[in-house]
Amino acid sequence: MTARQRLLQVLGTPLGLLAIIGCFTLLFFTLFAPVIWGEEARMTNTDRILEPPSDEHIFGTDGSGRDIFKRTLVATQLSVVMALAATAAGVLGGIILGLLPLITGGRGGRYIVAGINIGVAFPGLLLAIAFSVILGESGLAAALAIAIAMMPNYGRLTHNLAASVWGRDFISAARVLGVPTWKIVARHVLPNVRDPLIVNAAMTAGNALVAFAGLSFLGLGIQVPQYDWGRLLNEGVSRIFVTPAPALVPGVAIILAGLTFVLLGEVLGKVLTPDTHRSLLSRIRQRKNLPDTTATSDEADVNEESVLSVRNLHVAAPADKTNWRPLVEGVSFDVAPGEIVGMVGESGSGKSLTLMSVAGLIESPLHVSADAAYFDGEHLKLQPDGHPSALDKHFGQKLAMVFQDPMSSLNPALQVGTQVAEPGMLHLGMSRKEAKDAAITRLNDVRIPEAERRFNQYPHEYSGGMRQRAMIAGGLMGKPSLILADEPTTALDVTVQAEILNLLRGINEAEGTAIMFVSHDIAVVTSLCTRVLVMYRGHLVEDISSADLRNGLAQHPYTKALMETVPTMESPRDRPMASIPDDADFSSGNSSDAETAPEESMR
Numbered sequence: 022m023t024a025r026q027r028l029l030q031v032l033g034t035p036l037g038l039l040a041i042i043g044c045f046t047l048l049f050f051t052l053f054a055p056v057i058w059g060e061e062a063r064m065t066n067t068d069r070i071l072e073p074p075s076d077e078h079i080f081g082t083d084g085s086g087r088d089i090f091k092r093t094l095v096a097t098q099l100s101v102v103m104a105l106a107a108t109a110a111g112v113l114g115g116i117i118l119g120l121l122p123l124i125t126g127g128r129g130g131r132y133i134v135a136g137i138n139i140g141v142a143f144p145g146l147l148l149a150i151a152f153s154v155i156l157g158e159s160g161l162a163a164a165l166a167i168a169i170a171m172m173p174n175y176g177r178l179t180h181n182l183a184a185s186v187w188g189r190d191f192i193s194a195a196r197v198l199g200v201p202t203w204k205i206v207a208r209h210v211l212p213n214v215r216d217p218l219i220v221n222a223a224m225t226a227g228n229a230l231v232a233f234a235g236l237s238f239l240g241l242g243i244q245v246p247q248y249d250w251g252r253l254l255n256e257g258v259s260r261i262f263v264t265p266a267p268a269l270v271p272g273v274a275i276i277l278a279g280l281t282f283v284l285l286g287e288v289l290g291k292v293l294t295p296d297t298h299r300s301l302l303s304r305i306r307q308r309k310n311l312p313d314t315t316a317t318s319d320e321a322d323v324n325e326e327s328v329l330s331v332r333n334l335h336v337a338a339p340a341d342k343t344n345w346r347p348l349v350e351g352v353s354f355d356v357a358p359g360e361i362v363g364m365v366g367e368s369g370s371g372k373s374l375t376l377m378s379v380a381g382l383i384e385s386p387l388h389v390s391a392d393a394a395y396f397d398g399e400h401l402k403l404q405p406d407g408h409p410s411a412l413d414k415h416f417g418q419k420l421a422m423v424f425q426d427p428m429s430s431l432n433p434a435l436q437v438g439t440q441v442a443e444p445g446m447l448h449l450g451m452s453r454k455e456a457k458d459a460a461i462t463r464l465n466d467v468r469i470p471e472a473e474r475r476f477n478q479y480p481h482e483y484s485g486g487m488r489q490r491a492m493i494a495g496g497l498m499g500k501p502s503l504i505l506a507d508e509p510t511t512a513l514d515v516t517v518q519a520e521i522l523n524l525l526r527g528i529n530e531a532e533g534t535a536i537m538f539v540s541h542d543i544a545v546v547t548s549l550c551t552r553v554l555v556m557y558r559g560h561l562v563e564d565i566s567s568a569d570l571r572n573g574l575a576q577h578p579y580t581k582a583l584m585e586t587v588p589t590m591e592s593p594r595d596r597p598m599a600s601i602p603d604d605a606d607f608s609s610g611n612s613s614d615a616e617t618a619p620e621e622s623m624r
């Protein structure tokens with residue numbers, strides 16, 4: 022869903038409606054109130070001084086006989102404009118302040134961060150009053166004082182957001198390309214932190230409005246003959262026990278305007294950061310043309326001897342407003358207890374989606390459905406749209422998952438041991454001490470050297486292979502009956518790759534754990550797995566034993582072509598290695614492409 026569609030959706034809710042009414046009202050009075058009522062609000066009338074509410078002056082008159090209601094409406098302009106000016110200056114200053122430590126780096130950067138932290142420690146309003154006193158009594162000085170007081174908070178927010186992006190790989194990539202730091206900040210950091218900053222700015226504008234009114238109320242802001250809501254409040258308060266209206270009207274205006282900015286922030290928050298769960302549900306309701314995969318029965322034809330059995334799995338992505346694009350179509354497979362099943366296929370063939378959808382890790386906007394799914398003695402319930410209830414409740418106990426990139430799958434802020442031990446405490450009822458002992462045993466099992474010492478280290482202190490082994494150790498805490506491994510060796514060099522494969526093989530032999538191993542490397546898969554599932558363009562085109570595959574008994578042309586690419590002792594050494602050409606098409610099941618493709622590509 023685009024931001025525009027989300028905006029339209031949010032505007033249809035009571036929150037969006039209130040925000041839009043508030044914004045338009047505020048805009049109207051800001052622009053037109055001085056033009057329409059400016060003259061009347063300025064005109065003094067000594068005959069009607071300090072009058073209580075009447076038909077002519079619904080909220081009475083002030084000490085010069087001027088209509089309080091009209092003055093309140095006219096004061097909207099100065100109150101809102103000054104609040105927005107203060108917010109703009111404060112936000113801009115805060116952003117610069119928050120980004121400076123990244124640009125300067127080193128000791129200078131640390132001093133700036135320390136300065137920001139000290140600034141945050143002071144209450145904003147007190148800071149604003151202090152600066153206002155220093156800068157002198159005027160509206161501009163008050164706006165500047167509010168902006169300065171706002172900067173540390175906004176600077177800290179910016180710095181925290183920017184620092185979380187700063188460590189990411191695309192920033193490192195830009196740095197090694199020699200992009201100047203200020204440009205990295207402007208082009209790579211700012212766009213990634215923009216949305217929360219915008220949302221926060223809208224909320225901050227509400228605070229600035231209240232703060233500005235507060236300063237004027239104290240006599241530090243707008244000076245006579247100009248007037249804003251704070252000034253009117255100040256004039257009204259002296260009569261509050263006689264006639265509450267003169268103080269009440271500007272007071273209510275301040276509250277309503279502040280509330281409008283908060284509502285605007287809420288709306289922006291919803292538009293810029295969508296609620297994925299709700300948007301998925303609404304999208305599923307909107308799109309009628311879901312793939313025809315209506316669930317038939319929970320127990321349709323699954324193999325109860327298997328540890329995992331899936332029937333007619335479909336995954337689809339939204340193509341346009343009403344249609345879905347199929348990504349995985351009608352995939353059915355079984356994994357027997359203690360079996361290692363490989364899944365191979367070209368990039369984008371749907372291997373990861375198949376694995377992730379079985380595990381329940383597919384997120385909006387994709388849609389998953391199946392006819393039936395069975396895991397380790399349990400029929401997974403099918404939801405109304407045919408989505409098999411996820412395996413995730415088995416995570417940490419009967420099911421483990423190993424991902425491709427161990428650096429992303431381990432939390433960099435937590436010690437590795439803590440993350441390995443977590444399933445023990447969460448799912449197996451272990452005490453902290455028991456979980457730690459079990460985790461150290463598991464780290465030893467996966468051959469992490471000095472496991473006891475390494476337990477307390479952080480992911481960045483581990484090598485890539487060790488991180489992957491630690492991930493596997495975490496999965497083994499609960500003695501799983503199935504490990505789902507999504508390209509666990511792709512990010513590793515060949516030696517470490519061999520270590521991980523040996524480790525998985527060892528676990529399978531020692532504990533009888535079934536493994537579903539996804540890879541695009543058919544050589545690795547045939548060496549590790551007993552059976553291989555071949556995916557091609559979202560379809561499972563072949564289910565074949567590794568022995569048959571090695572003996573050249575593959576049936577599908579794509580599988581044959583894939584096998585042709587595996588180098589053997591007889592492969593010619595004076596030619597490039599065989600590969601499948603990009604334009605080869607095996608969808609028709611015609612083998613001619615398969616037989617010619619690798620050779621063609623060698624020429």
Ligand SMILES: Nc1ncnc2c1ncn2[C@@H]1O[C@H](COP(=O)(O)OP(=O)(O)OP(=O)(O)O)[C@@H](O)[C@H]1O
Nearest residue numbers: 338348366367368369370371372373374375387541
């Ligand atoms: N969130 C998503 N939204 C839309 N399309 C997606 C999404 N995730 C994956 N796809 C598409 O689904 C198809 C299958 O993706 P998948 O990740 O399963 O491929 P794969 O076989 O695992 O490839 P690789 O070996 O490169 O990881 C691809 O065409 C991909 O572009």
